Amino acid sequence: MIADSTPVIIGVGQYSERVREPGYEGLNYMDLAGRALSASIADSSATGKVADSIDTLAAIRAFEMSRPGKEPPFGAPDNIPGAIAKRVGADPSRKILTTTGGQTNQQLVGEFASAIAAGESRCAVVVGSEAISTVLALAAKGEKPDWSEDIGGDYEDQGFGIDELMEPALFAHGASGAIPLYALAENARRAKLGKSLEEYRLDIGRLFEPFTRIAAANPHAAAPAMRSAEELATVTERNRIVAEPYPRMTVARDQVNQAAAIILASAGLARELGVPEDKWVHIHAVTASTELKLSQRPDLSAAPASIASVEAALARAGRGIEDIGYIDFYSCFAIPVFNQIDHFGLGIDDPRGLTLTGGLPFFGGAGNNYSAHAIAEAVERARRDRGAFALVGANGGWMSKYATGIYSTEPADWSANDRFEKLPLAQDAVPLAKETAARATVETYTINHGKSGSDAIFIGRNDRGERVIGNADLSDEATRELFESGEPFGDTLALEQDERGRTIGRLAPMPGL
Structure with missing residues (x-):
């Protein structure tokens, strides 16, 4: 009973x-x-x-x-x-x-x-x-x-x-919505796996291809259409990049x-x-x-x-x-x-x-x-x-x-009323740098494409191990090429503040040059 x-x-x-x-x-x-x-x-x-x-x-x-x-x-x-x-x-x-x-x-x-x-x-x-x-x-x-x-x-x-x-430093540098914020985490995982943008987009496509089959059979689905992994991964005018590494069809x-x-x-x-x-x-x-x-x-x-x-x-x-x-x-x-x-x-x-x-x-x-x-x-x-x-x-x-x-x-059995639990918050937070450092090593990034233009946003660490958030300077040719290549991980950026108080990073010259 x-x-x-x-x-x-x-x-x-x-x-x-x-x-x-x-x-x-x-x-x-x-x-x-x-x-x-x-x-x-x-x-x-x-x-x-x-x-x-x-x-x-x-x-x-x-x-x-x-x-x-x-x-x-x-x-x-x-x-x-x-x-x-x-x-x-x-x-x-x-x-x-x-x-x-x-x-x-x-x-x-x-x-x-x-x-x-x-x-x-x-x-x-x-x-x-x-x-x-x-x-x-x-x-x-x-x-x-x-x-x-x-x-x-x-x-x-x-x-x-x-x-x-609330992520004020990220918001101030153009990562003010879910798409670029998730893209930062996604690219960090890509870096851990050592995959290129194209390889990783195909991974996302392969993950989501079976999802499209379920949606296609669901009468409540907003987009009930089956799509192949390649279709989801291929960048086209219709399936444009909204924030690296995401094509439009792979976001909520x-x-x-x-x-x-x-x-x-x-x-x-x-x-x-x-x-x-x-x-x-x-x-x-x-x-x-x-x-x-x-x-x-x-x-x-x-x-x-x-x-x-x-x-x-x-x-x-x-x-x-x-x-x-x-x-x-x-x-x-x-x-x-x-x-x-x-x-x-x-x-x-x-x-x-x-x-x-x-x-x-x-x-x-x-x-x-x-x-x-x-x-x-x-x-x-x-x-x-x-x-x-x-x-x-x-x-x-x-x-x-x-x-x-x-x-x-x-x-x-709910007699002890112990089947609902809230878990404690972790205590190993990495501190955010309070002052602009001279340099930072890139941990992850995204290039966010918005209506007002594109922002390259990075998260890195300074020499003290503190977190640094900034924008890569896409007007600097070497920096732009690095970030557009999809492989800025582990590179060092020289930092300065602009007139708006944002941290701007440019590819640092090699020592001795």
């Missing part, structure tokens, strides 16, 4: 639409989320009223609301979680607008499961949506609908939660209209609501970790906190990676996937696959809510393959935060 206080997932739902395709309605964020939540309620097959039983609802913060000063172009409700709850006739006593981060929904599954096991909640929802594709389509036509709503009532705003993402696709919802309940309430037990999926472990800032990491190519999260979840579930039947490693870029498979010794052709959705470049990067889609797919796989285990790895920032969940129809 499964204890009444045991948390279980009773329903999952997804909803999506693609611009200009049959049935497209141009739904706003709240309506998309409401459709997904309605789908999750229907998915539970409950005979009772699930909506009436929801006591907690967490709305995942949309990308356009994810940093200070960024406002949704068409407005938003004054109470976002309340607006979503209203779509299904729910009125939870606890309404939450979450922090920023792609790990948030996976971490909340752990937090809400723990609250249910402690008797603090009986039914909790995690729900989010993105309508970026519709926003762009409407803006291109000069349309500006009013998506604001007067909902009223109280809700818990957890804030942006972006302190771990943010132009999506997607929503997903997850409903957790106590086993006792699930029984009261008439949810069939074959719909129940158990939560065997959830772990959450925070990584050092990118500029502080001893190894710029790795994210050990992410590995620690997966290892801890496997240990708590009493399983090894070989025991997991279904895997979704967060794939906004290649390196979060490489980070995991390098550690666990998995092949890119692992017969289990490395994604359940098709991955963020192909299924779509639904903002902070992507992993809710991955969890929904994991739940469906667990229900179909009873007794099998599914693992979802959710990533936030620039491999800055991670949360791992392990799911199965096999019961999980």
Whole structure:
């Protein structure tokens, strides 16, 4: 007999639409989320009223609301979680607008499961949506609908939660978004492997080719098309470099209209609501970790906190990676996937696959809510393959935060309420230089191609072993040739500050010349 206080997932739902395709309605964020939540309620097959039983609802913060000063172009409700709850006739006593981060929904599954096991909640929802594709389509036509709503009532705003993402020195040198920041880590891994740009791009293509096959069969995918490794790796006008080493088709696709919802309940309430037990999926472990800032990491190519999260979840579930039947490693870029498979010794052709959705470049990067889609797919796989285990790895920032969940129809004992764990932060941060040094040795770099031009950004170390961040001077021919060759690793740059306070590096002359 499964204890009444045991948390279980009773329903999952997804909803999506693609611009200009049959049935497209141009739904706003709240309506998309409401459709997904309605789908999750229907998915539970409950005979009772699930909506009436929801006591907690967490709305995942949309990308356009994810940093200070960024406002949704068409407005938003004054109470976002309340607006979503209203779509299904729910009125939870606890309404939450979450922090920023792609790990948030996976971490909340752990937090809400723990609250249910402690008797603090009986039914909790995690729900989010993105309508970026519709926003762009409407803006291109000069349309500006009013998506604001007067909902009223109280809700818990957890804030942006972006302190771990702040990299002022990198931002000041042009690495101010996810693409160049991940590219810095990706090139560090390439340097460790001793691969050329062309070889490494093909590695990325080979990793992601199977992802495109999964996306092509997923009705919710934003880009459902199969592509070969060579097509993904070959630089063309259509598949231009956005930041070395990334061609455009291998980075997360943010132009999506997607929503997903997850409903957790106590086993006792699930029984009261008439949810069939074959719909129940158990939560065997959830772990959450925070990584050092990118500029502080001893190894710029790795994210050990992410590995620690997966290892801890496997240990708590009493399983090894070989025991997991279904895997979704967060794939906004290649390196979060490489980070995991390098550690666990998995092949890119692992017969289990490395994604359940098709991955963020192909299924779509639904903002902070992507992993809710991955969890929904994991739940469906667990229900179909009873007794099998599914693992979802959710990533936030620039491999800055991670949360791992392990799911199965096999019961999980929550009597000790010890299946959700937050891991401690590492203490081996590399200090950032406080003063401009004369020289620095390049550890990694990227050339970021933006609307205002190209910036060559490097991370290196000075003679004291401190981290140095700067721009390589592409107007200097020798420096430009070095960085455009893709092989500046280990070279020494002479440094100076420009009038804007940026550190500028030029290839240092050989001693004695």
